[in-house]
Amino acid sequence: MAVGLVLDGISEVYQDYLQGVQNRKMVNILCFAERFFIPVGTAFLLGMAFGTKGIMASVAVGKAVLFLIMFVFLCIRSKGIPKKADDVMLLPDGFGGSEEDNITAAIRTMDDVVRESERAAQFCSRHNMDKRRINLMSLFVEEMAGNIVKHGKPRNRSGLYVDYRLYANQEKICLTLRDYCEEFDPMKYYEISSMEENENTIGIRMVMKLAKDIRYINTFNSNCLFINLEV
Numbered sequence: 001m002a003v004g005l006v007l008d009g010i011s012e013v014y015q016d017y018l019q020g021v022q023n024r025k026m027v028n029i030l031c032f033a034e035r036f037f038i039p040v041g042t043a044f045l046l047g048m049a050f051g052t053k054g055i056m057a058s059v060a061v062g063k064a065v066l067f068l069i070m071f072v073f074l075c076i077r078s079k080g081i082p083k084k085a086d087d088v089m090l091l092p093d094g095f096g097g098s099e100e101d102n103i104t105a106a107i108r109t110m111d112d113v114v115r116e117s118e119r120a121a122q123f124c125s126r127h128n129m130d131k132r133r134i135n136l137m138s139l140f141v142e143e144m145a146g147n148i149v150k151h152g153k154p155r156n157r158s159g160l161y162v163d164y165r166l167y168a169n170q171e172k173i174c175l176t177l178r179d180y181c182e183e184f185d186p187m188k189y190y191e192i193s194s195m196e197e198n199e200n201t202i203g204i205r206m207v208m209k210l211a212k213d214i215r216y217i218n219t220f221n222s223n224c225l226f227i228n229l230e231v
Contacts (some may be wrong), residue, residue: 007063023092045101107145107162117142120166127168133229140175140227143203153180175227184223185216
């Protein structure tokens with residue numbers, strides 16, 4: 001039972017992930033296999049062979065069988081043993097947009113910030129956005145990434161860096177910034193400092209007022225910030 005619970009937890013997390021990336025086909029297959037076909041089959045076979053103890057053991061054995069089937073499936077799909085995250089992510093076709101709809105970079109210095117601010121303007125221009133949106137997104141990159149580079153305090157010895165991504169589709173353009181510095185929620189900071197006339201908060205206050213939608217998440221020791229603008 002203990003082994004079964006551990007395997008069940010891993011399976012649930014993986015299915016939740018697949019549901020999050022909208023791979024509904026794989027979620028349904030795993031759900032039916034895990035909840036019906038595999039437990040019924042293993043319980044029947046082990047019950048026939050070992051009686052009640054076999055049925056109890058089927059809780060863990062069934063999960064192990066599911067993991068084995070998934071591993072074989074991923075090996076076939078990857079044409080070998082899965083070695084990269086992409087081999088097990090099972091992202092649907094077109095997930096995250098085409099290569100032309102994304103730009104990514106690692107930002108470490110203020111020179112990187114300036115460069116990516118200019119790239120953001122060029123990216124928005126290629127997607128036929130008006131001058132206001134081009135300038136806004138360039139400003140968002142400069143202010144928010146620059147704020148992390150200037151004031152961020154890394155959690156470990158790997159140094160300070162910001163994972164940066166800009167994505168556009170027909171409805172919106174989204175800026176994503178992720179860093180591994182000490183926890184910092186710019187939205188809470190804005191609420192606290194919105195009434196203060198502090199030069200250090202001008203950039204954050206400006207971004208918070210101009211952006212259409214902003215979300216912040218702290219997960220796996222990283223600060224994740226999502227800033228959206230309507231196209």
